[in-house]
Amino acid sequence: KNQVEQSPQSLIILEGKNCTLQCNYTVSPFSNLRWYKQDTGRGPVSLTIMTFSENTKSNGRYTATLDADTKQSSLHITASQLSDSASYICVVSPTNRGNEKLTFGTGTRLTIIP
Amino acid sequence: SQTIHQWPATLVQPVGSPLSLECTVEGTSNPNLYWYRQAAGRGLQLLFYSVGIGQISSEVPQNLSASRPQDRQFILSSKKLLLSDSGFYLCAWGRGRDEQYFGPGTRLTVT
Numbered sequence: 001k002n003q004v005e006q007s008p009q010s011l012i013i014l015e016g017k018n019c020t021l022q023c024n025y026t027v028s029p030f031s032n033l034r035w036y037k038q039d040t041g042r043g044p045v046s047l048t049i050m051t052f053s054e055n056t057k058s059n060g061r062y063t064a065t066l067d068a069d070t071k072q073s074s075l076h077i078t079a080s081q082l083s084d085s086a087s088y089i090c091v092v093s094p095t096n097r098g099n100e101k102l103t104f105g106t107g108t109r110l111t112i113i114p
Numbered sequence: 115s116q117t118i119h120q121w122p123a124t125l126v127q128p129v130g131s132p133l134s135l136e137c138t139v140e141g142t143s144n145p146n147l148y149w150y151r152q153a154a155g156r157g158l159q160l161l162f163y164s165v166g167i168g169q170i171s172s173e174v175p176q177n178l179s180a181s182r183p184q185d186r187q188f189i190l191s192s193k194k195l196l197l198s199d200s201g202f203y204l205c206a207w208g209r210g211r212d213e214q215y216f217g218p219g220t221r222l223t224v225t
Contacts, residue, residue, distance in 0.1 A: 043204050043216030089157070101173065102214070104157035
């Protein structure tokens with residue numbers, strides 16, 4: 001069964017600090033892995049997307065890494081800001097043709113405090 | 115540029131009442147369209163997807179249904195809501211499975 005597990009479930013850090021969120025998946029083979037940011041009461045917004053051959057992808061203060069051998073990804077946020085408070089969701093796409101189902105993690109709830 | 119709209123933004127309905135949530139996409143043609151539900155503390159659950167007008171695939175057996183009467187319109191319906199239908203409903207569009215852009219969502223509370 002394809003699964004995506006994220007840790008920690010929630011995280012609280014001080015503004016300006018760095019943090020790293022983890023994503024472990026069992027989807028295999030897979031096409032790509034995305035990290036989404038979801039503000040409370042809003043739809044998810046894509047931050048990064050990586051194919052199985054990519055090791056890292058950056059988007060401003062967000063840097064995602066991928067280890068396809070260990071089936072792990074991480075999202076590193078540097079110099080956190082109050083606006084980074086949100087849920088971060090890891091999503092993995094299988095390579096099955098015609099299969100429209102993505103596998104979503106349950107997310108990490110990040111809270112930045114001043 | 116493409117935009118996706120959902121309405122209403124919030125909805126409170128009694129058990130047994132009907133439901134109709136609407137999603138429209140602008141700025142693109144023949145998109146793939148998706149309905150997801152997000153329950154508190156749980157990941158997004160794919161409910162329906164559509165690759166064209168009148169083409170609906172259901173992922174989860176339930177008392178919900180979906181329709182696509184126009185190319186860029188996707189509707190989620192129910193004849194009789196259950197308490198368990200409460201949640202955050204998200205519509206998404208994409209050019210392929212790997213590319214999905216989400217709408218703002220509808221918060222449904224069934225009382």
